[in-house]
Amino acid sequence: MSIQIDISRDKRGLIRDFVYETLKKNIMELRLEPGRFISEKELVEMLQVSRTPIREALVKLTQEELIETTPQKGSIISLIDLQHAEESRFVRKTLESAVVREACELLDKEQVLHLQNLISLQELCESEQNYGRLFELDEEFHKSIMIGCGRGRTWGLIQQMATHDNRIRILRLASDSDWKIILAQHHGIVRAIKEKDPDQADKMIRDHLELLLIEKESLKQKHTKFFK
Amino acid sequence: MSIQIDISRDKRGLIRDFVYETLKKNIMELRLEPGRFISEKELVEMLQVSRTPIREALVKLTQEELIETTPQKGSIISLIDLQHAEESRFVRKTLESAVVREACELLDKEQVLHLQNLISLQELCESEQNYGRLFELDEEFHKSIMIGCGRGRTWGLIQQMATHDNRIRILRLASDSDWKIILAQHHGIVRAIKEKDPDQADKMIRDHLELLLIEKESLKQKHTKFFK
């Protein structure tokens, strides 16, 4: 029943957090497959810690709808819920377009430069077809805009809500995404911010976030057992 | 060290949930004061349950920033953070105005009627000066709009983020809020939805949510020890 998962234990810090981080990472990257049954006992053996920190980590993950627990029965990695994904997309689009408007006022030259650097790195990854890293840099780009506007908690909310949608995006990574278009849009967003044009920035980021929407149904056909 | 708090244990259901609900309610209603030190041992005596479900409830509350725990030291009810409150207000205003636009399309006659009934109840409470219940009905009003649009999770997000701002609103309840204005705005919002005028609905709800903003600084002066 054992499975290969990423583990890297930092001796400092709480075991509870280690368990939480480990599970979350492996769920989000689909090494722990949606629908997979997972018992506390199994985790005890896998991670070599007692049930207490495991249970506390599971409580957190349950709260984020990444795990579903039935009393006296067991837990499963939550199936991907398309409705959940749709709503998280709505939330993200709504909040991020509002923040990017603020960004036109708030971001200084240095921060804009940082964004441009991120795009350069993204272009590098794209040319090397390193799509995993590219995904991370994409997140980093959006995060930087929000943090720069003092909207760190808002970014946290978006992330928390994105637990289902982001797994879909990981599924899509295999097939080639339209990264060239995405990078062009990143350029466009930064340009709008630089030129302090909130309407344009808003429009660009909405187009951008809508691009990622396609193909959900076909993905569901392809990986039926992962979906609700 | 004991304190009077609301407890009502439902025998069915998990103890963990009972502890969580009890603490959350008492924190949000300020019976457990921001900054107050609270140990697991104290909760054991107060609630007459073991440490395990208490710890698991505290993990959840910590994740929602209602409790702050320092390893090997203890926990406190989190101080009200004005910056947190401001950001939650931004999130709420942004999301709710987007949803209310959808509402103009999505809500049917029956749902609109339900909203009008809620307003009637609110007016009743206002005339009776039952401000506690009025607060709940206010929340119910906004919640109904969002649920009606299939945005239940979005409402959950807003609520989760509102843990600091809502405590400020409770503080304000003592002083008389401008409930008459608020109720007039509720009428306006419903009217805009009924007439399927998204721009108007958007504008009304923004005005509405901005009204609640005032006096924060003076409240902070008045209850210094509750604030960060």
Next chain:
DNA sequence: GCTGCAGTAGTGGTATGTTAGTATTATCAC
């Protein structure tokens, strides 16, 4: 072969014991 029920293995929920870190307090050297 099918149905019903008793036994049992396995699960998560809860209680309690143990460990390790922190802050305070009492004590001792000066």
Next chain:
DNA sequence: GTGATAATACTAACATACCACTACTGCAGC
């Protein structure tokens, strides 16, 4: 009296033990 330090009294973190519930398995009766 003042400073350093050792004892100790707290805490939360972690480990383990126990309990109640679920679901399956296999046998008995038909």
